[in-house]
Amino acid sequence: MNPHLLFWIPAVLRLSFILLGAGVLWYFFGPVFGLLCGMAGMCVLLCVQLHYLYRLADWLDNPNSAKLPDGWGAWTDIFSRLYKLRRGDEKNQAELTEWLARFRQAMSLLPDGVVIMDDVLFLEWCNPAVEKHLGLHLDRDKGRRVTNLVRSPEFMDYIILGRYDQPLTLSFRERKLIVHIIPFENRRQILVTHDATESQRIEMMRRDFIANASHELRTPLTVINGFLEIAASQPNLDTQTRMAHLKLMAEQGQRMQNLVEDMLALTRLESIEYPLRPxxxxxxxxxxxxxxxxxxxxxxxxxxxxxxxxxxxxxxxxxxxxxxxxxxxxxxxxxxxxxxxxxxxxxxxxxxxxxxxxxxxxxxxxxxxxxxxxxxxxxxxxxxxxxxxxxxxxxxxxxxxxxxxxxxxxxxxxxxxxxxxxxxxxxxx
Missing domain, CATH: 3.30.565.10 (Histidine kinase-like ATPase, C-terminal domain)
Structure with a gap:
């Protein structure tokens, strides 16, 4: 049966009961008494409806499923449906709150900084990493414009030009940062910061290592090659000079061997393929x-x-x-x-x-x-x-x-x- 029909049947029955009672009283006690009793019954019915409307309005101001009032008649079905809807909303809200908490916890553990801004760059949320990178503090800076908090001409130019397809490399607070703005939704933007200070230091150490290793190997090789050229161009060197050259070449060769052995030792120590065997x-x-x-x-x-x-x-x-x-x-x-x-x-x-x-x-x-x-x-x-x-x-x-x-x-x-x-x-x- 149509649920709307089930809703109207009790109301029609109550109205029919009032009208029937008024008709009976009209028949036995006259039209005046019958009309008065009918009007009184309608007023009582109206007051009941107004009472439940008032309780409904009061509940809507603070829609808590635990405080939903009990109903009578058709109101029983109305409040029952509202209770189910509210319980569903509370469950969805609890799940959303849990997921939001997990999201914020995950964002808080990221080594990269994350800032959520609106379309005019007002800060809505940031994780602890960006506090280290840019000096932003959520409790203090929420609702403030990010461009007023990050005082950097390079950052301002990046914002003004709006070329967000490429990240910005920024030197800020004695750190080398890679900054990238990612628009999402219609009125939100994400600012991501990556601290490249350590990777840049490691890259610099790698370049220095290659340069220094090349220099350290080139020096003894130059000495050895020089003496070999002398030996090739002057085959009649006296024994004393030849022995002195051989001694120096041996020393430089040993120096190269020591260097190569130390480099191989460092490689083994840093490799996970050579675990410590105590x-x-x-x-x-x-x-x-x-x-x-x-x-x-x-x-x-x-x-x-x-x-x-x-x-x-x-x-x-x-x-x-x-x-x-x-x-x-x-x-x-x-x-x-x-x-x-x-x-x-x-x-x-x-x-x-x-x-x-x-x-x-x-x-x-x-x-x-x-x-x-x-x-x-x-x-x-x-x-x-x-x-x-x-x-x-x-x-x-x-x-x-x-x-x-x-x-x-x-x-x-x-x-x-x-x-x-x-x-x-x-x-x-």
Whole structure:
């Protein structure tokens, strides 16, 4: 049956009942009494309807399904339908709120900055990343124009020209940012910011690495090729000169071999294809070997002491020998003759430590943070004299990363340096 017909039947029955009652009273008590009773019944029916209309209007001001009034007659069906509609709306609203919360949480975890703006660039929402990139704060800047918050001529030109098909590379707040505006809907725009500072630094390091490696390899190759040309053009060189040339070529060849080996070692340390395979490392034997190598490199020019008072650890013996050896060899190379070098292995409350202390030339503070970069040299002329590859501390850094250890450097010019390697307590055997 038609639902609209079911709605009208009760109303027609109630009206018919009032009219029938009025007709009966008319018949027995006269027309006046019958009309009065009929009008009274209609007034009661009207008041009931007005009462439910009032309650409906009151509920519409605050449409909460829990507060929906009960009805009578046709109002029962009306309120029942409203209740179902409201419950459906509340369910949809709860799901929408949940999805919005998930969306904001996901946007908050993004490393890229996201700003939602209206068509006239007023800020509606932003995630924490853009607060770091552009200095925007949602609580403080919501409803303000973004162009008034990001004070950059390049950004203003990008907005004015409206060429959003290409991103903008922007230097802002000591960061290199890639900014892109994406229009969506009719009255919304998304501003996306990507921090390219680190990737640019890595790219610069890669270029420097290639340039420095090429330079380091070219120098010994130039020497070797030069002597070979001399040998080819002057076949009658005396024995003493020829032997001197061969000695220098051998030295330069060894220098190239050391450089290539260090570069390959760095590649292995950075590759996920060579995971760390920990074993028990006999620290006493390892440091004794490093101590002997340091003595050989020094040639008796330095006082090199060794003190071992700590536990063995788990790690790669070969990698740690390379790292410890680089620290000691650097100390020997950069400590003048008659200087002293102390090698100390000790146990502390936070874990075992290796300390390499020297009385060398020292390092100025502005250089310390960059010492572990590939080919970084404090004094290039001094580095050439010491025959270093420029990769030793970079190897140390990556070995320690693989062993969850950290390197601390304390140095003063002309007074010496202290390199402290701290291992976690979990590394102790």
């Amino acid at each position: 074993e028990r490392v006999g620290i006493a034997a390892l440091l004794e070997q490093v101590h002997q190598e340091g003595m050989a490199l020094s040639g008796g020019k330095h006082q090199i002491s060794l003190a071992v008072d700590g536990p063995d650890i788990r790690g790669s013996t070969e990698e740690l020998r390379s790292a410890f050896g680089n620290l000691v060899s650097n100390a020997v190379r950069y400590t003048p003759a008659d200087g002293s070098i102390d090698i100390v292995w000790r146990d502390t409350a936070s874990g075992p430590q290796l300390v390499v202390r020297d009385t060398g030339i020292g390092i100025r503070q502005e250089h310390i943070s960059r010492l572990t970069e590939r080919f970084y040299r404090v004094d290039k002329s001094r580095s050439r004299e010491t025959q270093g590859t420029g990769l030793g501390l970079a190897i140390v850094k990556h070995v320690l990363i693989r062993h969850n250890a950290v390197l601390a450097i304390d140095s003063q010019p002309e007074k010496g340096s202290t390199f402290t390697v701290s291992f976690p307590k979990e590394s102790v055997c």
